[in-house]
Amino acid sequence: MVKSLTDIKEKLLSANLKATHQRLVIYEALLQEMTHPTVEYLFDKVKVNNPTISLGTVHKTLDTLVDAGLVKRVSSTDQTKRFDANLEKHNHIYLENSKEIVDYHDEELQQMVMDYLAKKKFKNIKIKEVQLQINADKLEADSAIEIK
Amino acid sequence: MVKSLTDIKEKLLSANLKATHQRLVIYEALLQEMTHPTVEYLFDKVKVNNPTISLGTVHKTLDTLVDAGLVKRVSSTDQTKRFDANLEKHNHIYLENSKEIVDYHDEELQQMVMDYLAKKKFKNIKIKEVQLQINADKLEADSAIEIK
DNA sequence: GTGACTGCAAACGGTTTGCACCTCA
DNA sequence: TGAGGTGCAAACCGTTTGCAGTCAC
Numbered sequence: 001m002v003k004s005l006t007d008i009k010e011k012l013l014s015a016n017l018k019a020t021h022q023r024l025v026i027y028e029a030l031l032q033e034m035t036h037p038t039v040e041y042l043f044d045k046v047k048v049n050n051p052t053i054s055l056g057t058v059h060k061t062l063d064t065l066v067d068a069g070l071v072k073r074v075s076s077t078d079q080t081k082r083f084d085a086n087l088e089k090h091n092h093i094y095l096e097n098s099k100e101i102v103d104y105h106d107e108e109l110q111q112m113v114m115d116y117l118a119k120k121k122f123k124n125i126k127i128k129e130v131q132l133q134i135n136a137d138k139l140e141a142d143s144a145i146e147i148k
Numbered sequence: 149m150v151k152s153l154t155d156i157k158e159k160l161l162s163a164n165l166k167a168t169h170q171r172l173v174i175y176e177a178l179l180q181e182m183t184h185p186t187v188e189y190l191f192d193k194v195k196v197n198n199p200t201i202s203l204g205t206v207h208k209t210l211d212t213l214v215d216a217g218l219v220k221r222v223s224s225t226d227q228t229k230r231f232d233a234n235l236e237k238h239n240h241i242y243l244e245n246s247k248e249i250v251d252y253h254d255e256e257l258q259q260m261v262m263d264y265l266a267k268k269k270f271k272n273i274k275i276k277e278v279q280l281q282i283n284a285d286k287l288e289a290d291s292a293i294e295i296k
Numbered sequence: 297g298t299g300a301c302t303g304c305a306a307a308c309g310g311t312t313t314g315c316a317c318c319t320c321a
Numbered sequence: 322t323g324a325g326g327t328g329c330a331a332a333c334c335g336t337t338t339g340c341a342g343t344c345a346c
Binding site for chain 1: 221222223224225227228229241242243244254257260261264265270272273274275276277278279280281282283284285286287288
């Protein structure tokens with residue numbers, strides 16, 4: 001899942017983007033994140049090894065990556081932008097008591113819901129994708145979550 | 149679904165909130181909305197008949213209503229707060245091009261997904277509810293959305 | 297009457313913009 | 322070398338805050 005710098009450079013070039021140092025490190029930083037970081041968070045992370053990078057550049061770069069389809073914006077309840085480098089369709093399990101957010105991949109479920117919705121007659125809208133938000137409680141405080 | 153002013157007053161009082169004129173009209177305006185309006189939108193709507201109301205009051209009132217559990221905040225991809233007076237379990241259709249968020253009730257779908265998930269062996273978590281996020285585009289700019 | 301609420305205006309904070317300089321292809 | 326990217330600082334805009342005046346109970 002984690003890509004090498006060469007792979008990332010490849011990705012950028014094939015999206016017709018110049019593979020600048022800033023884009024490389026920002027994209028790399030986002031790929032390493034399992035959570036859905038804010039711009040500020042990525043800025044702080046990247047600044048450690050790239051002290052001259054500017055916050056505006058991080059904003060612009062992330063917007064560029066989203067436009068290029070390399071990265072997604074996720075919706076959130078705070079007013080800050082959050083990003084996700086995981087392009088695979090996946091669902092989120094919100095563990096309310098432990099406040100964790102776990103990814104849940106399930107191709108079959110995805111397909112089942114899409115098929116169901118396709119049969120409904122939705123007028124005037126074109127469905128692009130569905131994402132399930134599962135609210136749950138973790139039963140044993142310190143145990144790992146096992147899915148499937 | 150749309151409540152009378154007396155009902156709304158009742159609601160406010162039973163939540164230990166003073167039933168001020170501003171709260172009444174803001175809550176009423178939100179209850180009438182199907183598309184999860186922003187603060188600005190509600191402000192403009194309410195200002196027509198209440199020209200002296202202030203934007204800050206709309207912000208404070210909506211926060212108060214959320215704290216009291218009368219209203220929900222919905223997550224969105226823009227940076228503005230959006231609200232929902234519908235407390236029933238339901239799914240959201242995010243219309244990406246028009247930036248609207250529309251409710252989608254579907255008991256059958258809800259049940260189908262819950263049944264599917266019940267068959268999976270989730271270790272260590274207890275599923276409480278599922279909510280579907282449907283990303284879509286509106287096909288005709290000024291048309292109403294018709295579902296089912 | 298009093299504590300809570302409103303309206304106003306200033307402050308705040310994340311995002312965007314404009315522009316001179318720089319750099320990748 | 323030139324088109325496009327970066328860094329910086331100012332502008333922007335939705336939200337929050339502080340406070341004097343007002344209102345619901």
